[in-house]
Amino acid sequence: MPPLPRLSLAAWSAAALVALVPTWWAWEERLAPEGLPYIVGLVRPYPRFSGTPVLTPLLTHLGAVATAAVTWALPAVLVLAGFVGRLRQANPEAAARRVAWGLVTLAAVRSVSADFTILVLSPEWFADVAGQWGPDQLCYLLAATLVLLAPPGRPSHPAPALQPLGLRAAALAADYAIFLVAWGLVDLLLDGRYRPRSGLLFSWPGLRLEDLALVALLFLYVWIPRGTTPGKRLLGLRVEGAGPGKAALRALLFPVAVLWPTYGLLWLALDVLWSFVDKEGHLLHDRLLDTSVRCSTSRMT
Template identity: 35%
Template sequence: MPAVSAWVAAAALAAVPTWELWRERWELENGEGSFEIHGCVGMLGGEEWPLSTLRDDLSRVVETAEGWAVPALAVLLGLLAYVRGKDHEVVGRRVAVLLVLTAVVEPLVPMYSEPGSCGQTIPLLSADWFRAVLHGWGSNQLCLLLAAALVYAASRTATREKPVEEGTGTAWRRAVAALIDYLVVVAALRAVVEPAWSLIDQGYIWVFWFRQGLLGRLGDVLDSRVKPEELLALSALLLYFWAQHTLWGRTLGKRLLRLRVADARTGERLGAGRTALRTLAFPFLAFVPDVGLVLLLAAGLGAFLDAGGQVLHDRLLGVAVVRHRPRHTAPEGAHAGG
């Protein structure tokens, strides 16, 4: 079947970044080949908070996703949905979007440095930075974009008896809401916790804390290198989500995007206990030694390929993320988790 062949070709193209990454590592370990440094990932750059914090976390996600062939795996799971004839168009669109996002984000996350020096990084969003990002586009981006085009075209070839409904259309809203909550948490930690702690410990410099992403802080917890004040900050992160979901069923990000967390069966707000279990699911996966981030990506991939968009722990807890509508409007349609 031509459509199946297109899916297989897309999987092969999506595997190119993983192949390139492991080939580079093999050459470095064996002293073969040569390479040119285009950026200094992981260095302390200029004062670009909170974008530097977000960039650090994105760099970890992209490197892990490419190292574990997540784009190719997403295509193969999409092929499975296509063969089964179940929600293939919804899954195809999501897989195509995932491939495009991976291609676009990859050149954005390195800490590009001035030519001939790794000590001075190029400021984010400057003209030099945009030029460096454009030069960062290469074969990986081309392969991922071609794979996305093949997936999207193949997902639209099969006929269906009725139009596919993609939940309540909350997929992009959940992503934007998550980004808003991320930035709110980082800003709150710096605006509130940093000054308060400076009164207790005059010798502690928090500015370096915020140049490393939250995922890096979780890694420090696993390595027993986190300080008590940093553990307090991470606890505040969990409290941010638990308290708002318990009281109102939505965080600031979800409020702005008109989403809320609810019981999947009744549509009512969750209790404190079930909300706590849902909130702890993220750190529980993240704290698994060596593969914590991989498990988080797997959970996200599962939700991405699910027609309703629910992650596994939401399905187990009977939780859904739905569009928030005032009580005087029409009742909500199908649920969509996240």
């Protein structure tokens, strides 16, 4: 392996430090006295829910995932994992692009508003999203730029296509929305009214019988098609190598992750971060179970 150019090492190191800055700010805010928010809460009570079914819960949980990622310095860890992947994978430029897309996505998610008082996709919502852009987003965009500008240091070699991580994330969001709509329709059939739901993230102490039934339905939703869920089909993806047993294990991972407060999100993050280190871009659970997710033939042609 040729020696790594100093400029490349400097760019990746600077990107990791810049990506760490919002985490530093977040912990400074956490450790600061909380008298002011309490006073504001007394003067201005929290309003009642009037958001958008499906979209508001989806954005709420995207925001929760982004907040947890910043709290635990996962953007900086992403840069470090991408740097390792750049050294291990056959196409270092592809590894850099994946890291950059991850940082840009995080910047966008951090700015997306899930305010329960605003109708999603309304002019007021877009104005609120634009107002959310600030130093955090600029840090992630700067880190992404540094990663893309870093010299590769070695030529790319022919290699199998990396796992379609962006498409998998989009498929997961589609499955989430489909499941929330289905859950609401069940309410409509049973109670005669559609109730907007707060989403699928729970905490163990608050579990009820209907929540456990929901988890069982979520498991069947993933297990019956052996991982190739409607969301994956919409995005032209298919799961390979998943028999009934492996499909059951894959289907258990997501419900367990969303039920395990905080640490479940860390497990999901570890699952994704592994793909930046893995030579073929496999997620950790796919590597452990010897399964893979590929684009369907119709999409590749």
